[in-house]
Amino acid sequence: NFILFKTISSCLFFFFFFRSYGGKILVFPFDGSHWVNMEVLLQALHSRGHNITVVRNSKSWYIKENSTYYNIITVPVERGIDQEFITNTTSGIMEFERGALPLTSFLHLTVTIFHIMIEVHKIFIDFVLAMLNDPDFLKMLKYSNFDLVLTDPSWGGGAIFAKYLNLPLVYNVRWILAKEAHFSLAPSPVSHIPITGTGYTDKMTFLQRVKNMMFYLLAQIHYYLMITQTYQQLCEKTLGPNIDFNELSLSADLWLMRVDFVFEYPRPTMPNFVYMGGFQCTPAKPLPQHLEDFVQSSGEHGVILMSMGTFVSALPADMTNEIAAAFAKLPQKVIWRHKGDRPANLGNNTLLVDWMPQNDLLGHPKMKLFVAHGGTNGLQEALYHGIPVVGIPLFFDQYDNLMRLKERGGAQILTLSTVDKENNFLKAVEEVLNEPSYRMNMQRLSRLHRDQPMKPLDNALFWMEFVMRHKGAAHLRTESYRMPWYSYYSVDVGLFLFGVFLLVVTTVFILMRCLYRTVCKPKVKQE
Structure with a gap:
């Protein structure tokens, strides 16, 4: 009886302890289908006693203005990504893709999507500026004592506000701006990891690996141009001249990855990547x-x-x-x-x-x-x-x-x-x-x-609460994102070692030449 009483008491203690801990979470979502899975995460957080505040713009077409499980802040904007914009864009891409030759289609889509993405992110920047230029909004954020910023890094506003408020940052992520999240932070050998857009698997021929490398370089250029033409200027204007947006966006404490390795190809990963693929899936309920x-x-x-x-x-x-x-x-x-x-x-x-x-x-x-x-x-x-x-x-x-x-x-x-x-x-x-x-x-x-030890959604909730309890997860973050590319790939080390090798070879050659002259010249004079 004593053991039973002790067990029940412990269970009640842990139940009420964890239920009583309610963090305050600030959410910067992405509209459309990305909001569908973000909403599932917010409902689960609310059910565990967390207070949630969602920031949306006045042109949002998917995020509801009234909800029973989150507070809403609507920021007035003059333009946004509405349903008409999305419909016109997708219809144009479909019509072209149906009639174009493969190479023409690829080149057209690459250029077209790049310009569309630039325009989309400029609209997002207007949204960020509308918030930053509103003193009442900023005052509310600072005095609300949030514990965490949760965002979809398909746009850069969430990372900027996490830095502005000095709060831990969590990503609900598959994409970070213009590229797949793994390629932003995790080691990604393109010899066996296909770039999105190639349609390849993790078993590539030589020519496929050549094309994969070309797509990788193109994606890197695309990402660099995307940042320099949009968010980098915003960072320097609002956070200071020494803030690099790429480093800022990669400094998130936790990356909740919307895939798992039943779906994704095996690849290197990072300790602050938490996989929650299928977290929105549940056993079927009765139909209407x-x-x-x-x-x-x-x-x-x-x-x-x-x-x-x-x-x-x-x-x-x-x-x-x-x-x-x-x-x-x-x-x-x-x-x-x-x-x-x-x-x-x-x-x-x-x-x-x-x-x-x-x-x-x-x-x-x-x-x-x-x-x-x-x-x-x-x-x-x-x-x-x-x-x-x-x-x-x-x-x-x-x-x-x-x-x-x-x-x-x-x-x-x-x-x-x-x-x-x-x-x-x-x-x-x-x-x-x-x-x-x-x-x-x-x-x-x-x-x-x-067949997992913990449901993907429960895993995601645990790690979000972990970040709130410990005010971040710096011990899980790699410092590689702070390194310039030539240091990350050890180009500087390679050049240094090559220089040392040349110095040693040159020194040995000079010494041998001097030795040869010293030994051989007297013999020539004697003859």
């Missing part, structure tokens, strides 16, 4: 009654789910019609998230919806296939529930994400230029539906992903 009735009506054939993500409301009309016609030929029922005009040849087996509980549908026993654009969130949900994928990547990292599943036998990929030609879409769907290996491989990946 109208969706459940539709799913059950599929009988033994099951259901196909299609969604092209947050940024794409509708595909081009001719492509939409081709996909609708292909679906109409299948015995499966189809649930399609589609906001454009209703396809003329839509079959009776297809249900168009504006919104759907994607995770719950993917976890339904009758789900057979997921047709997706290749965003990280959707693919991780498919992996969690073991559902094979037919991918139609549009831009950014989507092709590379899908390649990771294809290489593991769980997906097929169609490009924008071929999806509506020669029944390619129907052929790909039927192959994945009828070949059991796709489903078996995804279910194997699902078992690997779920």
